[in-house]
Amino acid sequence: MSVTFADIEAAAGRLAGHAVETPLIESPALNDRLGRRVLIKPETLQRVGAFKFRGAFNRLSQLSADERTRGVVAFSSGNHAQGVALAARLLGMPALIVMPSDAPSVKVEATRSYGAEIRLYDRMTESREAIAAAIAAKRGAVIVPAFDDPHIIAGQGTAGLELVRQARARGAEFAAVLTPVGGGGLIAGVSTAVKGLSPETKIFGVEPAGYDDTLRSLRAGERIGVKPAFRTLCDALESPAPGEITFPMVQKNVSDIAAVDDAEVAEAVRYAAATLKLVVEPGGAAGLAALLAGKFANLPDGPAGLVLSGGNIDPDLLARILRREI
Amino acid sequence: MSVTFADIEAAAGRLAGHAVETPLIESPALNDRLGRRVLIKPETLQRVGAFKFRGAFNRLSQLSADERTRGVVAFSSGNHAQGVALAARLLGMPALIVMPSDAPSVKVEATRSYGAEIRLYDRMTESREAIAAAIAAKRGAVIVPAFDDPHIIAGQGTAGLELVRQARARGAEFAAVLTPVGGGGLIAGVSTAVKGLSPETKIFGVEPAGYDDTLRSLRAGERIGVKPAFRTLCDALESPAPGEITFPMVQKNVSDIAAVDDAEVAEAVRYAAATLKLVVEPGGAAGLAALLAGKFANLPDGPAGLVLSGGNIDPDLLARILRREI
Numbered sequence A, B: 001m002s003v004t005f006a007d008i009e010a011a012a013g014r015l016a017g018h019a020v021e022t023p024l025i026e027s028p029a030l031n032d033r034l035g036r037r038v039l040i041k042p043e044t045l046q047r048v049g050a051f052k053f054r055g056a057f058n059r060l061s062q063l064s065a066d067e068r069t070r071g072v073v074a075f076s077s078g079n080h081a082q083g084v085a086l087a088a089r090l091l092g093m094p095a096l097i098v099m100p101s102d103a104p105s106v107k108v109e110a111t112r113s114y115g116a117e118i119r120l121y122d123r124m125t126e127s128r129e130a131i132a133a134a135i136a137a138k139r140g141a142v143i144v145p146a147f148d149d150p151h152i153i154a155g156q157g158t159a160g161l162e163l164v165r166q167a168r169a170r171g172a173e174f175a176a177v178l179t180p181v182g183g184g185g186l187i188a189g190v191s192t193a194v195k196g197l198s199p200e201t202k203i204f205g206v207e208p209a210g211y212d213d214t215l216r217s218l219r220a221g222e223r224i225g226v227k228p229a230f231r232t233l234c235d236a237l238e239s240p241a242p243g244e245i246t247f248p249m250v251q252k253n254v255s256d257i258a259a260v261d262d263a264e265v266a267e268a269v270r271y272a273a274a275t276l277k278l279v280v281e282p283g284g285a286a287g288l289a290a291l292l293a294g295k296f297a298n299l300p301d302g303p304a305g306l307v308l309s310g311g312n313i314d315p316d317l318l319a320r321i322l323r324r325e326i
Helices: A005-015 A029-034 A052-062 A063-070 A079-091 A105-112 A128-139 A149-170 A183-196 A213-219 A248-254 A263-276 A283-292 A315-322 B005-015 B028-034 B050-058 B065-070 B078-089 B105-113 B128-139 B150-169 B185-197 B213-220 B246-253 B261-274 B282-291 B315-322
Strands: A038-042 A074-075 A096-099 A117-119 A177-180 A202-208 A254-260 A304-308 B038-042 B071-077 B095-100 B117-121 B176-180 B202-208 B252-260 B302-308
Touching: A005 A052, A005 A149, A005 A183, A005 B028, A029 A038, A029 A263, A029 A283, A038 A149, A038 A248, A038 B282, A052 A079, A052 A304, A063 A128, A074 A079, A096 A105, A096 A128, A096 A304, A105 A117, A105 B105, A117 A128, A117 B117, A149 A183, A149 A304, A149 B071, A177 A183, A177 A283, A183 A202, A183 A304, A183 B050, A202 A213, A213 A248, A213 A254, A213 B185, A248 A254, A254 A283, A263 A283, A263 A315, A263 B128, A263 B315, A283 A304, A304 B050, A315 B261, A315 B315, B005 B050, B005 B150, B005 B185, B005 B315, B028 B038, B028 B282, B050 B078, B050 B150, B071 B078, B078 B095, B078 B105, B095 B105, B095 B128, B105 B117, B117 B128, B150 B302, B176 B282, B185 B202, B185 B246, B185 B315, B202 B213, B213 B246, B246 B252, B252 B261, B252 B282, B261 B282, B261 B315, B282 B302
Parallel strands: A038 A304, A074 A096, A096 A117, A177 A202, A177 A304, A202 A254, B038 B302, B071 B095, B095 B117, B176 B202, B176 B302, B202 B252
Antiparallel strands: none
16 A cells, blocks of 8 residues: 555645645745755644644545544644644544643643544553554544554645645755654655655655664664654654555655754754744754754755644743753 | 835835745634634745845845945844845945844844944943944945835835735735834835735734834824833834834825734734744734734724734743743
């Protein structure tokens, strides 16, 4: 099972009028700093503050009338939770989201504000998969995976379609496109869209240090999981392993993956606020962090596309990062 | 002396390829909150982080070769300073900026980073006008006013041209357009541009409480100065009186002015960060503050255009606002 360019075009049709077509932003200051043209796709400006709305809406909009009545269940630390919750509300179906009790409170509150029922669980002692499966079975509800689902991947890919088309409208062809990587839904979809329109463009992914399961898997040639003993600032990217559907797409499309540590990510969040004037959450700034830290020695010359994937950061954490307490 | 629509069109030609055409942003969350469609013009994403680059570049690009050699002098608490400094650097001329010693350090540092010479002065004991005049006389340099200059006003007006045209590209005609008001350069230029394209659109301005010189002047029918005993969070809007050129334009074009206090502005800065995912400085958020606080009882129904005029906020101040310490 894979996702085709046509699947992404179809998803774009479903999202039209529902998702925000986020703008393409260019910062002369960032271009100067990096010595190249960078065109930024701020999915921070997407509904729910992250690209996740795209995949969730694409998935939920294809449920049958019967399925809509019984509703959906998802588990997520935050952005997918919000995407599913808002898509469910817009489409008029119930949603229950299983969220870790230590998820950023801004994400839990936002998910609740979209009308979803929340079930908190303890990350250390409970299995979110088991909780979600039990609830879904009882309700006859559909479980909506965060990334390893063709409709989710196709939805995320619509950001890639827009990125290439918006860049062309300004006369730019991408030498490279960078995105953050968690479970791989974003990069699988975006890379398929970008390669479909511009086969020569190289795709680069960025993971948090310690959560570099996709990097390790690419090197090993098979899906490898990680069990980090520590957290990362990038709560949105804490997936333990690439997906069964996403990983072959990553293998096919992605040139390289880099890992960024918390200090590099915090610097990128500060840079985004101070220079780009954008609020970006740590996971959403992973690609920017890699560019600022010069992580990719093999980045081809020419314009780069950069996805800032989310902006849902607790105000207090942003304040601490701004004050260099992190 | 006034500024015509044709002057603004000419300024747009000079700025093409130099200023950023800032995007038009729409937030479904803000639309829901306000019960109307709001299209946001984030001049936070402009070069130097504020609309001021537009006017400065328009002014400086029209200097003669001889004038360019002798350079420019300006006085400003920050955003005009940066606009003049960067425009001077891009056009290859020296710039000296007279800045108050208590200006936001982020603005002083940025101005210096663009290569300008800085002369700090004491707001309480010195006259910036006298200092600037003395330096300009000695150097034979041109003084670049912050707002009361037809080329500055025409440059700022280009944001209004873009705003209306970008909105039309999305099928929206503005019932109202809102901008912050300091000396009136932005609202004079933007209102002329907007009225030129869309005569029925009403224009609304927003000043900081205590610095409502334009509101008082409009009511009095003549230019009235204010001498507030206190500061405002909106350092960018602390002008003591409307300009000689800007005021008649405001009288002609502006339907109403509201004043917002520091608490309302801080709430708008928080809303911009948390929901819009945009970093906006207090003065830049004045229009948003007025909308969120429902300041205009006479705002016509229909789409509203909102200029977020600048994003140059000290990281520590932003942190304090995010933590609700202000």
